[in-house]
Amino acid sequence: MYVAIGGGDTVSPIFLIDLWSENHDEPSEDTDYWSGTEDVIDVTGYYDPSYLDPATGETTTFINATFSRLLNTGDIWDTIIEADKHIDINWGYKKGKKFGFDEHDSYSQGRIKFARSADNESFSKEDSKYFGLAIHLVLMTIFWTIMAPIAIMVARYGKHLKCWYWCHLISFAIVIIGTIISVSYAYQIHHTPTVQTTKKPRYHSRLGFIITCLILGQGFIGLICKFLQTKSSVFSIISQVRRAHKAIGYGLLILALMNNTYGFAIMSMEIVHDIMLAICLAIMFLFELRHQLSFWKPGFLCLKKLPEMSHQEAMEMIEKEGAKLMFCDELVMNIGPFITSHPGGGYMLRDTIGEDAGKYMVGCSSINGELMPYAHSRPAFDYTKKLAIAKVPYPEGYLEKLDESETNNLMHWAVSFQHALNETTRLISLSSPHFRLSQEQLQPSYIGKHFKVTAKIGGTAISRYYSAFFADLHSWAQELDNSGKLSNNYPACSEGNLQLIYRVYGLGKITQYLSNLSAENIVELKGPLGPGLLLNNYSGNYLGFAGGTGIIPFLDVVHYLWLSKDNPSSLKLTLFASFRTVEDAFCIDLLEETSRILGEDKFKFVVMVDKQAKDMNFPEIIKKYAGSNPDRAWVCGPSGYNNFIKSLLIEGGLGRKKIIVM
Ligand SMILES: Cc1cc2nc3c(=O)[nH]c(=O)nc-3n(C[C@H](O)[C@H](O)[C@H](O)COP(=O)(O)OP(=O)(O)OC[C@H]3O[C@@H](n4cnc5c(N)ncnc54)[C@H](O)[C@@H]3O)c2cc1C
Known part of the structure; x- marks a missing residue:
């Protein structure tokens, strides 16, 4: 309930109006509301603008207003006043002739008790409700x-x-x-x-x-x-x-x-x-x-300050200290604090510790192959920088730099030639005036590394990864082919050129782009990247599982075995290669012939085409080999294939730490 008291600038009677407002707006008369009634009655009093205050002897304004109102008026627009209880009261006043609500010079609030007896009366200048x-x-x-x-x-x-x-x-x-x-x-x-x-x-x-x-x-x-x-x-x-x-x-x-x-x-x-x-x-x-x-990139700036760490060192930290590390191109990321924050679920990161996550980031692989590949957003790439704890230096000597001002982050190589290995698989040979592929003896740590190919397709930069290899397939085939059994469909490797093999997909973005390139066209590359096979020296007993083009990293291991056939070497490889169709398979005769000549105790090669895998009970074979306790098992193929093999190897008793998924 508002009671508005009005007066003039001379000694005058006062008037009161019964008003209502819920907020600090101008109130309306109760009678303006539905069922509202005017409930102020028996108004007497006066307003004296030049009242002589007997206490101070000064002249001041004075209002005397006496009115009656039922404690409970029955009007919903009036507060029920309970006797002997505090209620909140606000007041405002202004000096001047104009009557209005928006021009009060002073206002305040307090609490008042309408008491049944004089002893119980009280008034204080404080409004608990307002407060x-x-x-x-x-x-x-x-x-x-x-x-x-x-x-x-x-x-x-x-x-x-x-x-x-x-x-x-x-x-x-x-x-x-x-x-x-x-x-x-x-x-x-x-x-x-x-x-x-x-x-x-x-x-x-x-x-x-x-x-x-x-x-x-x-x-x-x-x-x-x-x-x-x-x-x-x-x-x-x-x-x-x-x-x-x-x-x-x-x-x-x-x-x-x-x-x-x-x-x-x-x-x-x-x-x-x-x-x-x-x-x-x-x-x-x-x-x-x-x-x-990303207009302000603290992560990017910090990158320069990151310490260096090799893939081997990072893998040791994973194995010995249980560190939750993952790679993304040249970055080593500590994903521990991020695992349960990953929007897709923590299981995605937990399953890929020790892997290069670049393939998931750019959208050419999905976890376990169960989902459609998802190209991560720019902010997600920024996260990789924020999670980075170290930077992997590019392997020294892998590429000889002819121009020191050039960087491996952004290289431009020209197409020398493309050669069809079968209906769908091509070998592309690339040359650069600034870089040459190492001509020294192949370092084991170089094997299995890949390059990132980036191209603008439909206005968007798309990236994919391709494994490089050093073996000269042409001379290898010639050396093997005493009896003329091989297809001899292998091109000679030009000195210093980078060789990639890719399978052309009908709707594949980058493979369609690559297949349309002609000689002298430029390809944008970054690399070499990834842990590769993590081979420290040419010794040990290894299992290899290759799905489709996943066979490429193994070419260099088998080629090494071939080159060192006359020298005693303790390197042994058992390689299972799977292809969807016979037409998809490539380099098979080369590997089979090498295996036949070297003997299965050096290099055992099993190739399967789709249905064959079922006929030979592949899962049982994998489990059996896993139980033979190899030093390491390499799994390289599409993510669904990788996951399938990985779980069978673990079921067969091979520790997760011995399995390298590429
Ligand atoms: C470390 C690493 C090394 C690799 N090395 C090699 C290598 O040496 N050689 C090689 O050939 N590959 C390699 N790959 C795979 C390669 O990176 C590419 O994934 C592959 O070449 C396909 O790329 P793309 O852009 O042509 O096809 P994408 O555009 O990625 O499409 C791939 C396939 O999915 C299909 N597809 C795409 N989008 C859809 C959709 N919306 N719905 C249904 N189907 C769809 C396409 O038709 C195609 O069959 C490697 C991958 C990794 C991670």
Whole structure:
């Protein structure tokens, strides 16, 4: 209930009007509302603008107003006054002739008790309700304009930080609990029947109610999301729950910021709110811009300061210390703190420790081959830099640099020639005026490394990886081919040229691009990259599993065995090669003939084409070989194939650390 008291600039009678307002807007008369009645009765008193205060002897203004009102008027637009209980009262006044609500010079609030006896009367200048609502406003501002955006930004931009999850969880736990308490408190001190509420308070309370219900659910979904990311390996469920959590989170933030707008408007403090909201949105916008465009790249700058670490050293850390390391091109990443934060689920990273993740990042492989390959976004590539703990130097001597100013990060090689090994498989020979492939004796550590080919296709840069090899297939075939049995379809390797073999896919982006290149066309390359076979010396007993073009890294091992046939060497390889069709197979006669001449105790070669694998009970054979305790097993093929072989090897008793998945 408002009671407006009006007067003039001369000693005059006063008048009072019974008004109602829920917020700090101009109130309307009760009679303007539905079923409202004028309930101020028996008004007497006067307004004296030059009243002589007997206490101070000074002239001042004085209002004397006496009126009656039933404690319970029965009008829903009047507060029920309970006798002997404190109620809140606000007042404002102004000097001047004009009567209005927006020009009060002074205002304040307090508490008053309408007492049954004089002893019980009380009045104090303090308004508990106003104070309570002000606290609610401050808390909601802190929670939703500061803490919630920080918690969201930590989750969006800080997943590489160890503490991000706890920051997110604790911040939101505070926001959730704080909101529920503050909203309940605000409702307790300010519950008003819906029919009495005007537009802004009504929207404010309804939105507040929706937010309070949603935040509890959101907290619960957040915990489920974390549980699934940590424990589950069902990608579709993880991704749906994560998306729901994200969508509700953003929705909640928008609703809460809208509701803060109403809250501030009710308190007539729009300007404060607008400034805070503008700052909050500007900060969020800048962070997002940076995230999307990477215009400020601390990760990139830090890269130069990273210590160097070889693939071997990183693998030792994995084996001996249980470090959770992974490679991405030249970077060594510590993915430990990130495992359960990976949007696709922690299982994806757990399964690929020790592997080069570049293939998953660029979208030419998917985990276990179960999903469609997914080309990661630019921000995801930035994460690899943030997670990097070291940089692998390019192997010295692999490529001879003819021009020291050139870098392996971005090389341009020209096509010398392309040669069809079969209907779908091509050998491409590349030359460069700035680089030459090593002509020295082949270092074991070079074997199995790959190069990254990048091309702009349809305006987008697409990258794929291709294994390089050193063996000169032509002279190898000639040396083997005493009886003229070989197909002799092998091109001679030009000195210093880089050789890649690729299978052309009908819809394959990069293989279509490569197959359309002619002599002298330029190919953009980065490399050599990847751990390769991690061979330290030419000794040991190894198992090799090659799926399709996965046979390429093994060519150099077998070629070494061939070249060293007259020297005693303790290197032994058993190689299983699988092809989908006979037409897909290549270099088979070369490897079979080498095996026949060297003998199976040096190089055993088993080649299978699709159905053959079933006929010969391939899984049992793999398990048997795994049980023969080789020094290491190399698995190189599409990710589905790799995963299949890896699990059979583990089932057969070979330790995970002995299996190198390429
Ligand atoms: C370390 C490493 C080394 C490698 N070495 C070699 C190598 O030496 N030689 C070699 O040939 N390959 C190699 N690969 C594989 C190579 O990187 C490419 O994945 C392969 O050449 C296909 O690339 P692409 O761009 O032509 O095909 P992509 O465009 O990636 O398509 C691949 C296949 O998927 C199909 N496909 C694509 N998109 C869809 C879709 N939306 N729906 C259904 N099907 C689709 C295509 O038709 C094609 O059959 C290697 C991979 C890795 C990780």
